Amino acid sequence: MIGRGRTGNTKFVKQMNREGILHQLRQEPRLSRAELAVKTNLSRPCVSALVEEMIQEGLIREVGTGESRGGRKPILLEYNVQAYAVVGAVFEGSELEMAVADMKGEMIAQRHARLKQPVDGDSALKALEETLAHLLAASGIDRDRVIGIGVGLPGITQRRSGTVSHAPSTGWMDLPVGREIEERLRLPVVLDNDVNMMTQGEFSGGAGAGVSSLVYMYVGTGIGAGIILDKQLYRGSREASGEIGYMRIGDSPARRKGEFGVFEKNFSVTGIHGKAKALGLAVDPEVSILQQLIRLSGEGSAPAKVLLNEVYHGWASGIANMVSVLDPEMLVLSGEMLHLDEAGLDRIRELLLEWVPVVPDIRLAELRERAGLMGAVHSVLEAHSFAGTPGVS
Amino acid sequence: MIGRGRTGNTKFVKQMNREGILHQLRQEPRLSRAELAVKTNLSRPCVSALVEEMIQEGLIREVGTGESRGGRKPILLEYNVQAYAVVGAVFEGSELEMAVADMKGEMIAQRHARLKQPVDGDSALKALEETLAHLLAASGIDRDRVIGIGVGLPGITQRRSGTVSHAPSTGWMDLPVGREIEERLRLPVVLDNDVNMMTQGEFSGGAGAGVSSLVYMYVGTGIGAGIILDKQLYRGSREASGEIGYMRIGDSPARRKGEFGVFEKNFSVTGIHGKAKALGLAVDPEVSILQQLIRLSGEGSAPAKVLLNEVYHGWASGIANMVSVLDPEMLVLSGEMLHLDEAGLDRIRELLLEWVPVVPDIRLAELRERAGLMGAVHSVLEAHSFAGTPGVS
DNA sequence: TTACTTTGTTAAAATAACTAACAAATTCAA
DNA sequence: TTGAATTTGTTAGTTATTTTAACAAAGTAA
Known part of the structure; x- marks a missing residue:
């Protein structure tokens, strides 16, 4: 570390x-x-x-x-942004995305790798090692000039000990991943979970550049948020901040053991798909559910309109709750929410104006799939206080 | 300042x-x-x-x-805790509570004053001045040895400029209160709103002593929260953090212009009184509504039982939302929630265990009506970094 | 009584920043 | 064209603060 x-x-x-x-x-x-x-x-x-x-x-x-x-x-x-270089890596399912960047966070070279299934710790480490070698060779950067590597992993990460408690898809469970990567790659490692990395990415090189507090909201198969306060990532006392999928929003049917949170259950991509099915809408699970709902609504489907409105309402409620608690300067929407059109965004802003006294600047994420990598890179720069240093004002 | x-x-x-x-x-x-x-x-x-x-x-x-x-x-x-002294003051309605404390935050002398009605800025200043003189005389503390005064005011406070934007009951509206008190009392002033002061109080001398993050939840005629993260009060980007009365919890009837938030509307003391009335319960508006509901439930009243359960559910939902977002180490309940009995507390804890993955330590506020004063005192100590200094570890 | 410890102080060395003065390089006006 | 004024960068000496090394003071224990 x-x-x-x-x-x-x-x-x-x-x-x-x-x-x-x-x-x-x-x-x-x-x-x-x-x-x-x-x-x-x-x-x-x-x-x-x-x-x-x-x-x-x-x-x-x-x-x-x-x-x-x-x-x-x-x-x-x-x-001299080329004095040293930093490396970022993001695991996502069985995919590994990796990049070398200069000290401004500008990407110099990027590379993709597919891990062999089933993914285990060793194959993941091997992929890291090989892809790093490739990148350094391609960009002509000397290994000694690399400051460190930032690694984004799915699941909750216990950063203190460098242990990943829960990283289902990479085969790393309760392992001291940090130390292991450090030993194998002989580089200082900064570890964090994927949402935190994406948050840091949008904060330092995306929609949130310049603000001092920001909430990054991600809707996918689950719903999560990354929180930046006073220009610092806030992780919570047990690294569980931003687990907003557990908020009490929407219908809350009797929960079965080990089941999802209510908000997530209702308004994640899977949740919305469930609702669509219940309404008898013919939707393709492979295509963005929001885009389909918008299209169907435009074509005059009444149930699609109802559901679309419900989704806006649900998401806006989640936002309202976070805003009430945190009063952030900006809110960055990502994941499925990237498919919001202007009308949808306006609808959400409108609801918030009705519900809460102060509404933050709300915008869509700018970096898309590059957010994680960008964040991984910046997390290393941050750790070296080579980025956003307070200074001696 | x-x-x-x-x-x-x-x-x-x-x-x-x-x-x-x-x-x-x-x-x-x-x-x-x-x-x-x-x-x-x-x-x-x-x-x-x-x-x-x-x-x-x-x-x-x-x-x-x-x-x-x-x-x-x-x-x-x-x-030497007696080297210097600090003063704390809290305005509440037409009451002024004031105390001198040593540098450990231990109260040396305390005094109460009633402002004459209607309260205006000048009479409030006058009361401050007179009460301070009394306290110093009574405790035998020299004026030169007073480091500063912390003042808690109801309403939203814009601390940066030392201006109170909204302090309905004291007659101070959009005035640079900070500077005014400073000039009149010739003492450095730390200004903050009442909930923040109470939060700081419980954090530094009450239930939350020693933790590094805490949420203080207050239920009165409104609902608000104070937030401490990394041992620092978090105020939000527009000083509007912890305005949890606006959370989307409970029924949300069409909102009329300028009306309360949904959570507040449903589960503040006034909100619960409204519900009780609607259920035909005979309750005394002068006595704690929670105590009455608990008593009536004990006596077998079915509607009281229903309402009591609804209240637990509502409050727990608010807590669940905050916990999902912030993952604080501790939650301190105050105001009307102080009348919770063990069964009620347990019921809330139980609901949380069902709803969120990590449950913080939940307890009742310890300082009661002294919280604000304690916080005012500690806010001065804090401002001088005479309290909780990080040090050169 | 002697050897060894711990505590606190003194004196000199080391760091790092500041002030004052000045050299270098340039503009501008007579 | 020349010299005064200005801005930039450097040199030299001063000041503030901490560290190291050595030692004195005050104990304990054999």
Whole structure:
């Protein structure tokens, strides 16, 4: 695992100031030492010294001179995004998606692999290893320059111990996955579950770029949410935050042992399919249920209209509950909700305006299937505080 | 307002280390310099110097010697809780409750005042001023030794600007209350709404002492919640977190303009009274509705039983929703919920076990009407990072 | 009484940031 | 064209804070 390891104390200030400079340089690409001094509230000599150090390390580069503003021309500095690289990996069913990115989170190379069935821990590790080798070869990046790897796994992840408690499809159950990958790949590992990774992805490189709190809502076979508060992923006291499938929304028939949550039961893709079947609608389980409902409604089907409205109502209720509790700045909708059309989105916004006093900015996820990978990459950058550093304002 | 004002940078480390020492000393009352050095990872000379400084300032005291552990006897140090004092104040309707406390949050003197009706800003300020003078005189505390005052106000508070947007009962509407109190009392002010203050109170000196995340749920004429995550109060992006009265729980009849939230409408004290009336139950509006329902149920009233069950169900649903979203370590119930008996509490716990995968520790608030005051006091200590400092672990 | 421990202090060294002063490079106006 | 003003970057010396090393003070135990 990557961790800052707050060693002693006095070097800590220097580290903070270095991060402050890098942070500014990441926000605005071309700055002079003098401008950095102003923005970081450090003295010019101090900035010069730290910059010199980081140029030696390859973290920063001088890139020509800028326009004079009545005096000597400034030497412009740039954050060298190619100094190091990070790797992201996402397991999804028997598929593995993997990418190398620069330190801005920009993808350099990407590669897909299919795991052989049935998936077990060893074959997954092997796939990771091989795909990594391929990627590094293809992008011409030296292994020593890789900072770490972020891995997204389905199921609940206990990050503290690096153990995955519940990752059904990859054959990893209660294994110290983190350590295992670390040993096999000889790279620092950041582990998290898939929804958290996607959340981080949309937050740092998608719809939520720039906001400081955000809820990422995913509707698939289940319903889950990722939560970012104060620019930090919030995981809950038992890593179970955002398990919104368990909210009490919709009909709640007598629950059988070990069954899904009520919200999920009613308004996940499977839930909606069930309702459609009960209404006698002819729907294809292979195609987006929402798209089909919208089409059927457009064609005048009364039961489709009813169900579509019910779905909007259900999803909006879920959103209303989260918004009431958290008051996030933005809500990002994903999964099946990506098929919402403008009318549907407006309907949901309309319901929320009726129900809650403050409505967040609601939008669709932008990264689609790339969200997980993007998040995995950014989780490594984040762990190194190479991203979104607070700085010494 | 009190704020740390991160000036330069290098003094920041010293401040951090001082706080680290104080933090340790607050956790374990009698420690030697050598022990502090170990616990804070600072060198002994450094600890000595910082301790010396703080002894001069009166923050720390030497209190005799301890047992030898094979060598020279240690000189024991103690955090001097009486070095300074803090003041807490809570407005509630036309009542003002106020107290002085030491730096451990222990109340030294307390006093009640009734504002003259109708309440306006000026009379409230006057009451604050007079009561403060009384308290200081009674407790013999010098005004210079007061660090600041925490003020709890009903309604939504915009803390950033120190403006209260909505404080119906005190006659303060859209006024920069913070600055006004600051000028009048010549003390740093920490302002917050009443639920947040109560939450902070239960967190730092009540049922939630020691946990790192907690939800405080209050049922009165409305329903609201205070949220603590990572030992910090979470306020939301527009200071509207915990407005759980707007959750979609229970019947949702057509909402009229500007009307309450659904959850609140159904399961606040007023909501339950409405339901009781509709069921033809004879209840006294002056007495706890829950107590009456429990009594009537015990006496065999069928409609009371039905309603009581509905109330448990409704409250548990609200809790389930919050727990699904937040996964807090603990849930503290307050307001009308304080009248829950063991059977009622168990019923709620039972429902939650059925509905959500992880159930937090659920308990009743311990501080009752003192919660707000306690929170006001602790909010000042917190603002000075004299409480719960992270330290240099 | 002597050897060994633990605690606390002193003195010198090490870090890292700041101030002041200045050199370098450029604009602009006389 | 020249010199004053301005902005950028560096050098040198000062200050603040922590660490290391050494030692004195005060015990314990054999």
